[in-house]
Amino acid sequence: MAKPILVANWKNHPNSLSETMVLLREIAKSAKLYKKLSLFVAPPFTYFESVSERLGNFGQLASQNISSLSPGNYTGQVTPDILKSFGTKLSIIGHSERRGFGETSEHIAKKIKTALHCSIIPLVCIGEMSRDPDGEYFEFLRDELKSSLAGLNPKTDISKLMLAYEPVWAIGKHAQDAITPANLSQSVIFIKKVLTDMFNRVVAEHVPILYGGSVEPANIGPLFSETGIKGFLVGHASLNAKSLKAIAESLISK
Ligand code: 13P
Numbered sequence: 012m013a014k015p016i017l018v019a020n021w022k023n024h025p026n027s028l029s030e031t032m033v034l035l036r037e038i039a040k041s042a043k044l045y046k047k048l049s050l051f052v053a054p055p056f057t058y059f060e061s062v063s064e065r066l067g068n069f070g071q072l073a074s075q076n077i078s079s080l081s082p083g084n085y086t087g088q089v090t091p092d093i094l095k096s097f098g099t100k101l102s103i104i105g106h107s108e109r110r111g112f113g114e115t116s117e118h119i120a121k122k123i124k125t126a127l128h129c130s131i132i133p134l135v136c137i138g139e140m141s142r143d144p145d146g147e148y149f150e151f152l153r154d155e156l157k158s159s160l161a162g163l164n165p166k167t168d169i170s171k172l173m174l175a176y177e178p179v180w181a182i183g184k185h186a187q188d189a190i191t192p193a194n195l196s197q198s199v200i201f202i203k204k205v206l207t208d209m210f211n212r213v214v215a216e217h218v219p220i221l222y223g224g225s226v227e228p229a230n231i232g233p234l235f236s237e238t239g240i241k242g243f244l245v246g247h248a249s250l251n252a253k254s255l256k257a258i259a260e261s262l263i264s265k
Contacts, residue, residue: 018245048242055075078125091131103175104133139179156202177222199240202220226258245258
């Protein structure tokens with residue numbers, strides 16, 4: 012069976028390089044544990060070198076975004092060739108916090124193609140803003156998925172990407188506010204149905220679906236064992252070495 016996937020999205024944290032080094036030292040103490048998973052760490056760009064050096068052979072570098080710009084001069088941008096040169100293996104694409112800055116599904120579809128072209132795994136984020144009793148958010152989810160994956164080839168492209176289901180309403184809270192395993196299972200089934208309609212059944216079964224949104228040691232167990240999820244995209248809990256370790260332990264105990 013494939014190893015569980017754990018992606019640490021550090022967003023714009025820690026606040027300094029020295030704090031980052033302390034966190035990395037703590038995380039590295041559990042290197043043996045992390046080797047049992049597919050661990051990716053997505054730090055701010057400024058910490059790339061330190062993180063890639065210290066992850067050694069127990070984790071891989073990821074980026075929180077990828078630019079779809081072709082070669083040229085772009086002040087303030089980090090281009091895919093720079094990401095590659097640091098050994099970036101995965102890019103989070105279409106995170107709701109980036110969609111909040113105006114990134115559209117068209118941009119995201121372009122970025123997915125850029126990542127695939129550079130042999131970087133696209134981790135494509137989708138998720139509804141809120142839930143309504145009539146289940147209209149499923150329509151939102153379908154549209155977001157369809158427009159983000161538009162133009163991809165089921166044979167050559169889709170087999171290389173991962174999806175992260177991150178309902179926006181569940182981000183940045185605590186375990187008790189996160190999605191329930193039953194609701195997560197429903198969303199996973201729905202996403203697979205849309206993938207089947209868009210591509211085919213084989214694709215739907217093959218694409219790893221991760222969950223993100225207030226994942227903590229307290230809720231990871233049932234969210235993993237009862238839902239068909241292949242791994243997690245973790246925000247705040249990944250900035251605490253103890254929580255990250257507890258999350259990893261739960262993943263390998265299933
Ligand atoms: P939290 O785990 O802090 O809710 O963040 C989730 C997230 O946005 C990961 O990409």
